[in-house]
Amino acid sequence: MKNLSRLLLAFVLVLGYNYADAQDKNNPWQITIGVNAVDAFPSGDGALFTGNGEASYSIFGKLVDTDNYNILPSLSTISVSKYVGDGFSFGVAGSLNKIEKWGEVPGTSDSASADDLSYYGVDGTIKYNFLEGTTIDPYLGVGGGYTWIDEIGAGTLNGTAGLNIWFNDNIGFTLQTSYKHAFEDYLDTHFQHTAGLSIKFGGTDTDGDGIYDKDDACPEVAGLAAFNGCPDTDGDGIEDSKDDCPNEAGSAELNGCPDSDGDGIADKDDKCPSVAGLKALAGCPDADGDGVTDADDKCPNTAGPAANKGCPWPDTDGDGVLDKDDKCPEVKGTVANAGCPEVTAEVQKTLNEYAKTILFDTGKSSIKSESEQVLADIIKIINEYPTAKFTVEGHTDSVGSEKLNQNLSESRAASVKDYLTSHGVDQFRLSSKGYGESKPIASNKTRSGRAQNRRVEINLVK
Incomplete structure (x- = not known):
């Protein structure tokens, strides 16, 4: 039975480390330091290590009865875990405690005393986080380990439930309960509860911009935290991927492009970038407002149609019908007769x-x-x-x-x-x-x- 326990522990640890070693270099680490409480009642196990107490046959009957908890008044547990992707992580924890209570005195509700037994545990756990990336972060885990009480040890199969409460991206508080099923008769099945401060760290910053690759939208190009690690080459406050002119400082209104003449048209789209003009004329001016740019207007100060190069149409015969519409441009006529005289x-x-x-x-x-x-x-x-x-x-x-x-x-x-x-x-x-x-x-x-x-x-x- 003892060899079976050791083989199970070795299998769980090797499996876990293989998972960890095979993962992306950007997976973060988590360390939790805190205290643990060991509780042999309720355990559902009738055979007690001390021989003078009893266990509950209802596993969760007195789960939160702290009178049965063994707590060492100091930092007594430390765990290290590594995120392996898709909500899963693998961790190893070590703990120590002093056992003064083990179950309850038969026929009473009093805790059964023990003679200051030492308690040591090493456990490996594969966990799954349900709400990854949230402030309230619950998880379940399964794993195994080895537990010693006064130098007598046995392998355990563990089921774990826990909750991380993150105060920010790196600091949080963790509560965890593990049910540890023993494989040897001389170690009782029991609960171990832990509470502690958790710190997340690690990751790779390929471009050296101070932002880990896992959070860096441009992990291979140095950038700014304001743009999730993406660059702003021209320093105009607009990241390059959204900047139509990434190498020339410009305004947000023009998607990062400059406007030398201040006419509201980016230089790259302005056919007259040094002279303020109109958007309808691609940034070129139109002094007489006839819709023909000054450069193409033969009469820039007198409004006229584009068909006549910006100059007004003549009315040679003065009959009120422009020559272009006058079928008799040299003979005065009537508007109704297209500029030609009417037969009376x-x-x-x-x-x-x-x-x-x-x-x-x-x-x-x-x-x-x-x-x-x-x-x-x-x-x-x-x-x-x-x-x-x-x-x-x-x-x-x-x-x-x-x-x-x-x-x-x-x-x-x-x-x-x-x-x-x-x-x-x-x-x-x-x-x-x-x-x-x-x-x-x-x-x-x-x-x-x-x-x-x-x-x-x-x-x-x-």
């Missing part, structure tokens, strides 16, 4: 008075030469209205067949149109149509009436 009723009347005087050869569509002057006047009038479109309409009297009159009216209208377009009128502005004898303006029963019905009209297309 008076002009329309004049056109038709001229048109009625156009003479044709009898029964033909050929124009007589004496009509050239009146046609020239008509061309002049039409060209004064370059955006207006007209239709040339031919009419006849009722003499002859209707079909003949229709054909004659169409050919005469077409003849006038062709003359006009061949003498300077845009062909796309003219059309022609014949109405024959269908639209008389006077009676066809009289010579004068028939003369009025034989006519050509030039009407505005609306």
